[in-house]
Amino acid sequence: MVRRVRPSGRCRRPRKVGAGRLRWGGEDGVSAETGPLRVWVDQDLCTGDGLCVQYAPEVFEFDVDGLAYVKADDGELRLDPGSRVDVPDHLRLDVVDAAKECPGDCIHVLRASDGVEVAGPDSGN
Numbered sequence: 001m002v003r004r005v006r007p008s009g010r011c012r013r014p015r016k017v018g019a020g021r022l023r024w025g026g027e028d029g030v031s032a033e034t035g036p037l038r039v040w041v042d043q044d045l046c047t048g049d050g051l052c053v054q055y056a057p058e059v060f061e062f063d064v065d066g067l068a069y070v071k072a073d074d075g076e077l078r079l080d081p082g083s084r085v086d087v088p089d090h091l092r093l094d095v096v097d098a099a100k101e102c103p104g105d106c107i108h109v110l111r112a113s114d115g116v117e118v119a120g121p122d123s124g125n
Contacts, residue, residue: 036112037087039095043067045106045121052107055098056091060107068106086112095119 039059041052046067052060053068060068061077069077072085087095087109099107099119109119117123 034111034118036089037092037095037118038084038110038112039070039087039099040082040084040108040110041068041070042106042108043069043081045104047104047106049103051101051103052098055101056094059085059087059091059095060098084110099123 041060043065048062048066048068050062050068053062059070061071063069063077063079069079070083070085071077073088078085095107096109096119099109102120105121107120108117108122110117
């Protein structure tokens with residue numbers, strides 16, 4: 001069994017999701033009641049590690065500069081700083097997990113209704 005130790009010292013067990021990927025689920029605070037989400041990447045903090053692209057390649061992609069950017073449902077990268085895109089419902093947990101695991105703390109996931117950050121460096125989680 002693979003286990004991951006979080007900085008808080010708690011262990012969380014992964015669960016399998018599509019295509020054999022693992023998700024570190026449980027305490028993300030994001031539920032159906034949270035409503036639609038939006039996401040953006042702060043390229044000034046991006047380390048180019050690529051976890052986000054592994055978690056949600058439909059939402060995150062690298063540009064030629066080696067940094068991650070968001071892409072909208074049309075598949076086009078949004079290269080303007082602070083560009084936000086809607087998170088598809090079926091990718092909500094993948095995007096939240098990407099924000100939580102990002103070594104650069106550069107992914108911001110916001111509730112679309114009020115702009116409150118639910119995952120990322122300003123979320124308090």
